[in-house]
Amino acid sequence: MGRSESVAKLPEWARELLVQSRVARLGLLDDDGAPRVLPVTYALSQDALVTAIDDKPKHVAPERLARVRWLRARPRAALTVDHYEDDWSRLAWVQAIGPVKIVEAADAPDALNALTARYDAYRRQRPSGPIITLVPDRLVWWRA
Template identity: 40%
Template sequence: MPTMTSAWARERFARARVARLATVAAGGRPHLVPVVFAVSGDTVVTAVDHKPKRSARLTRLDNIRAHPAVCLLVDAYAEDWDLLWWARADGTARVLPPADASATSAGYVRLLAGKYPAQYGERPPSGPVVEVTVGRWSGWRAA
């Protein structure tokens, strides 16, 4: 079974529409949530947006502040298993202030709005931004 090169994994990852973000919760337990994201070089960004949340205090943000090691995964499933693939970004995350308080965050929110214009064009994310510095891109494909 062929593995993907780092460049191919990053390119496949960047084109995906949703990723799963894994963080380390209290007691070392995994915490996994779906996120939308954008890629710039070896950086993956996501932000807290207007979608309903159970709480204003998000577990993923607390987890990142306590344990910045994260993993993001994207994949493609098909009934034809020759078309299967996944790509992963392992890195170190940090929580940045919202776009209205940080030029760096504002740039990242513009990237997100460019990738998701229907969702963020008129209502860009206004919450904290998560910046992941990717240390390793990896992946797998069936054929």
């Protein structure tokens, strides 16, 4: 297992895993302090990992979504990207841990550009909801 404090210091294979994977898991704490893990789309934007509250139908306004509320109350999270194959000699994962900021989409053009470059759905319907930005202060990785 390896560790670093910035994306720039990741081994090449770990950075490539971050760039090529399409879905990550966002780990955070809910109102009761219980751990929650949510699948998210994401992009690498400079030294940050970013994810959007997209425009898929929601039952509440984006600012009232549980994940936004939880992250505002406890603004630290972990984002995990993994590679799985039945051949376990090819397993790998990277986890970024750090503080989270939630900003309006209009205030995060670099993040929006990174997300729209990565996902066709975001090119068709650019996210207008909040952007969650995680700037890791710790990265941990492992591969078989």
